[in-house]
Structures are given as C-alpha cells and as structure tokens.
Amino acid sequence: MILIAAAAIALFLLQTSFAPHFAFFAGKWFEWANFITLPAVLFALFERRRHNFGWVAAVLGGFLLDIYSARFFGFWIMFLSFAVLAIKFGIKKYVRIPSLW
Numbered sequence: 001m002i003l004i005a006a007a008a009i010a011l012f013l014l015q016t017s018f019a020p021h022f023a024f025f026a027g028k029w030f031e032w033a034n035f036i037t038l039p040a041v042l043f044a045l046f047e048r049r050r051h052n053f054g055w056v057a058a059v060l061g062g063f064l065l066d067i068y069s070a071r072f073f074g075f076w077i078m079f080l081s082f083a084v085l086a087i088k089f090g091i092k093k094y095v096r097i098p099s100l101w
Helices: 001-019 037-046 053-067 075-094
Strands: none
Touching: 001 053, 001 075, 037 053, 037 075, 053 075
16 A cells, blocks of 8 residues: 555655656646556556555545646546446456456
C-alpha cells in the first residue's frame, strides 16, 4: 500500500512539474490519459477481482488529480472509482485477462 502511494505521488509530481514543459503533453488528450489515470486503470485491470488495491489507487490518484484540477473537487475520485467499478464488475466478470501472479 505504501508503494502504491509513493508511486502515485511520484507520478503526480512528474505530471505537474515535468510534463507541462513539453508540447507533446499539452494536448487535450493528456487531461484524460495522464500519468495517474492510466496506471490506476491498468492496476485495476491486472489485479485479482477480490483485491482492493485498485480502489486505493483510484481514490489516492483521484485526490491528487483533484488538487490541481479546474473541475469541482471529487470529480477525479468519482471518475477513477467508476472506472475501477466498471473494470472489476464489468470487464473482469465477462472477460478473462491473463495474469502471471
């Protein structure tokens, strides 16, 4: 759990301090597919359905994104939580994803 928090904070700092200086990250797409949403969604996709680390990554990542967001506070928490919900109860129920762990 501490590793997830440290990784999320490191990605958040990378996104807020490093990425704005490059034109590649200035597009509208980077608002939705950024350094925090993609790992949170991938983490939920590849973990087991009964584990709760995807929820932790969604809430922590959403909180960090909400700090610098122009939207209302809680938008990213709800968005990432809904993404994890859709993955865990929609995709994982009907699609078998190979996992090595």
